[in-house]
Amino acid sequence: MSAEKIRLTYREAVRAAIREALxxxxxxxxxxxxxxxYGGCFAVSRGLLDEFGPERxxxxxxxxxxxxxxxxxxxxxxxxxxxxxxxxNFSLLALDQIVNNAATILHMSxxxxxxxxxxxxxxxxxxxxxxxxxxxxxxxxxxxPGIKVxxxxxxxxxxxxxxTALEDPDPVLIFEHGSLYNMEGEIAxxxxxxxxxxxxxxxxGKDVTLITYGGTLFKTLEAAEELARDGIEAEVIDLRTLxxxxxxxxxxxxxxxxxxxxxxxxWRSGSISAEITARIVEKAFYDLDAPVARVCSAExxxxxxxxxxxxxxxxxxxxxxxARRVVRGHE
Amino acid sequence: xRHETGRTQKNKRQRLAVDREHALHLLREMxxxxxxxxxxxxxxxxxxxxxxLHLYIGEEAVAVGAMQALxxxxxxxxTYREHGHALARGVPAASLMAEMYGxxxxxxxxxxxxxxIFDAATRFYGGNAIVGGGLPxxxxxxxxxxxxxxxxxxxxxxxxxAVAEGEFHESMNLAALWDLPVLFCCENNLYAMGTAxxxxxxxxxxxxxxxxxxxxxxxxDGMDVLAVEKASRRAAMAVRCxxxxxxxxYRTYRFRAHSMYDxxxxxxxxxxxEWKKRDPVTTFRARIEAQxxxxxxxxxxxxxEIAEEIARAIEFAEAxxxxxxxxxxRFVYSERPG
Ligand SMILES: Cc1ncc(C[n+]2csc(CCOP(=O)(O)OP(=O)(O)O)c2C)c(N)n1
Numbered sequence: 001m002s003a004e005k006i007r008l009t010y011r012e013a014v015r016a017a018i019r020e021a022l023x024x025x026x027x028x029x030x031x032x033x034x035x036x037x038y039g040g041c042f043a044v045s046r047g048l049l050d051e052f053g054p055e056r057x058x059x060x061x062x063x064x065x066x067x068x069x070x071x072x073x074x075x076x077x078x079x080x081x082x083x084x085x086x087x088x089n090f091s092l093l094a095l096d097q098i099v100n101n102a103a104t105i106l107h108m109s110x111x112x113x114x115x116x117x118x119x120x121x122x123x124x125x126x127x128x129x130x131x132x133x134x135x136x137x138x139x140x141x142x143x144x145p146g147i148k149v150x151x152x153x154x155x156x157x158x159x160x161x162x163x164t165a166l167e168d169p170d171p172v173l174i175f176e177h178g179s180l181y182n183m184e185g186e187i188a189x190x191x192x193x194x195x196x197x198x199x200x201x202x203x204x205g206k207d208v209t210l211i212t213y214g215g216t217l218f219k220t221l222e223a224a225e226e227l228a229r230d231g232i233e234a235e236v237i238d239l240r241t242l243x244x245x246x247x248x249x250x251x252x253x254x255x256x257x258x259x260x261x262x263x264x265x266x267w268r269s270g271s272i273s274a275e276i277t278a279r280i281v282e283k284a285f286y287d288l289d290a291p292v293a294r295v296c297s298a299e300x301x302x303x304x305x306x307x308x309x310x311x312x313x314x315x316x317x318x319x320x321x322x323a324r325r326v327v328r329g330h331e
Numbered sequence: 332x333r334h335e336t337g338r339t340q341k342n343k344r345q346r347l348a349v350d351r352e353h354a355l356h357l358l359r360e361m362x363x364x365x366x367x368x369x370x371x372x373x374x375x376x377x378x379x380x381x382x383x384l385h386l387y388i389g390e391e392a393v394a395v396g397a398m399q400a401l402x403x404x405x406x407x408x409x410t411y412r413e414h415g416h417a418l419a420r421g422v423p424a425a426s427l428m429a430e431m432y433g434x435x436x437x438x439x440x441x442x443x444x445x446x447x448i449f450d451a452a453t454r455f456y457g458g459n460a461i462v463g464g465g466l467p468x469x470x471x472x473x474x475x476x477x478x479x480x481x482x483x484x485x486x487x488x489x490x491x492x493a494v495a496e497g498e499f500h501e502s503m504n505l506a507a508l509w510d511l512p513v514l515f516c517c518e519n520n521l522y523a524m525g526t527a528x529x530x531x532x533x534x535x536x537x538x539x540x541x542x543x544x545x546x547x548x549x550x551x552d553g554m555d556v557l558a559v560e561k562a563s564r565r566a567a568m569a570v571r572c573x574x575x576x577x578x579x580x581y582r583t584y585r586f587r588a589h590s591m592y593d594x595x596x597x598x599x600x601x602x603x604x605e606w607k608k609r610d611p612v613t614t615f616r617a618r619i620e621a622q623x624x625x626x627x628x629x630x631x632x633x634x635x636e637i638a639e640e641i642a643r644a645i646e647f648a649e650a651x652x653x654x655x656x657x658x659x660x661r662f663v664y665s666e667r668p669g
Contacts, residue, residue: 027479067467069468069502070474070502070505073471074471074478076456077472078479079474096461097464097467105457106662107442109439109442110438110440111662113451113456145663169664170664
């Protein structure tokens with residue numbers, strides 16, 4: 001990678017990744033509601049229609065099931081579709097296609113038909129959009145064999161995961177947290193594809209492991225800084241990929257720090273945080289000095305008022321408090 | 332061996348009178364499906380075939396007639412009632428039977444069974460057991476062809492029950508909006524399990540529904556293989572020439588229960604008997620015999636050849652092997668070389 005840096009937003013990083021994919025491989029096309037003339041409901045695809053035309057930046061009707069299914073069919077037919085779904089909430093209308101077709105056809109066909117499809121969607125709360133626009137359901141998708149689930153949190157991952165996903169012969173779901181699009185920072189001018197098979201240690205530490213992904217990564221890093229002022233050195237692990245889950249990374253970290261807090265914007269019950277807890281208990285139980293702790297969303301449909309929404313999702317003070325509890329045994 | 336797999340015959344387009352060779356071909360293809368499935372029912376009773384088994388008996392003219400209109404590089408998307416489509420398309424009877432048995436020699440390695448016949452060699456994109464689930468896939472296959480500038484057709488088979496699903500409406504709209512080469516093949520056999528069309532749809536004229544998406548649509552006598560062939564060739568040609576999606580409603584009837592579990596409480600025996608008078612196999616046989624295109628000896632010969640083909644298919648399936656349990660988790664994700 002070159003030393004030259006450029007400044008850009010997460011949104012621009014995703015756009016650059018899509019643009020590069022369209023240039024690199026003429027089989028690639030983007031399709032979804034309002035990706036073209038409107039410029040994408042989160043402005044990710046703004047400008048791409050002018051550059052690539054309506055065949056490749058394809059506005060769809062409000063038909064999640066049909067256009068996601070059409071993406072699956074197109075992938076089987078040799079194209080390389082990137083399907084954008086406005087938010088994870090609306091992906092539920094396409095659940096049949098994702099779960100019953102995308103995830104199963106390779107297996108049911110005895111390996112004959114693979115589905116090189118990428119589906120991108122936003123997830124998460126924090127913008128006062130109430131219960132039908134704010135949920136974090138990526139953990140549900142991580143339940144399903146046959147698909148891969150990516151959660152880019154950093155600019156590098158926003159820029160690099162798409163190409164990796166497009167090169168994958170199987171269906172890949174990419175979840176972009178809605179609160180990240182405006183995040184700005186510097187990345188290498190020539191940043192490109194990234195490995196998706198490993199979790200990343202975003203901050204090294206010896207006293208406690210904080211495991212998170214996507215939208216809560218930066219809150220968790222902030223919490224780690226606050227803990228450091230207290231003399232607690234937290235290791236922050238960004239899962240990056242929820243399926244397949246790189247459990248080696250977090251199990252090894254748990255074995256080093258002996259204490260774990262999982263930060264997950266999904267609901268606690270039946271969540272990816274529950275799965276991570278189970279794996280740590282299965283693989284590193286005797287290394288633990290304290291029970292695994294979790295900071296998740298409150299078990300309510302997401303409320304609209306800011307103070308209630310804030311109270312419903314993981315926040316820095318809650319993460320700090322949970323970490324102190326597992327380190328000191330009380331608080 | 333040439334007749335062992337389903338074939339389509341070329342250059343028979345729009346002919347009023349059918350010649351002997353083609354007449355025998357159509358009859359043979361329909362009879363193959365009939366005899367194959369009768370044997371499947373026996374094998375099911377003998378617990379050789381398990382799971383859900385949906386027989387196509389009574390509807391053979393649709394698959395055979397429609398397949399005549401398709402070229403080898405066209406694609407087919409089908410339902411759980413797809414043995415007839417698969418056989419008529421050319422999926423070998425032996426690999427189909429081995430699939431029913433769940434043997435690794437089956438066309439889907441035994442992983443799909445009766446409801447999930449997949450065959451890359453004939454571009455048969457499955458047996459889908461979610462009602463309506465195949466329609467968006469067909470739209471996507473057609474989109475891929477259009478984007479790549481290929482003039483291929485994707486034929487999508489589904490029952491009239493699927494018309495009530497949102498995926499039908501979304502897919503018809505998308506295909507029409509984007510002018511995609513999909514041939515929508517609706518097999519209206521009057522019942523979705525036990526629910527008659529009038530009990531599930533406010534508007535029972537299916538062509539009218541298709542027309543509301545600006546898709547050319549017409550009804551076809553699905554008990555008459557020649558009528559099916561003629562309409563399908565016409566529609567497929569229009570699709571292939573860039574005319575956008577077309578919709579055919581094949582009016583047909585299934586003589587057997589919905590599946591092997593169905594006690595058939597929803598329809599009279601009398602009704603079934605009435606429809607059996609229009610049996611696509613026996614009526615076509617009578618017709619071409621009357622025209623002097625076929626003799627009793629021809630029929631006996633065809634029966635014998637089909638019986639032999641099916642016997643070989645069963646032998647193949649019986650001799651097949653079970654996939655080792657160590658392979659259980661293969662094909663969840665693609666296997667990459669190296
Ligand atoms: C989405 C969905 N709902 C319900 C079923 C259960 N089911 C299987 S077949 C069937 C009837 C479908 O009838 P139709 O589409 O007319 O096809 P046919 O069986 O008559 O060929 C139903 C309700 C299913 N497989 N998928």
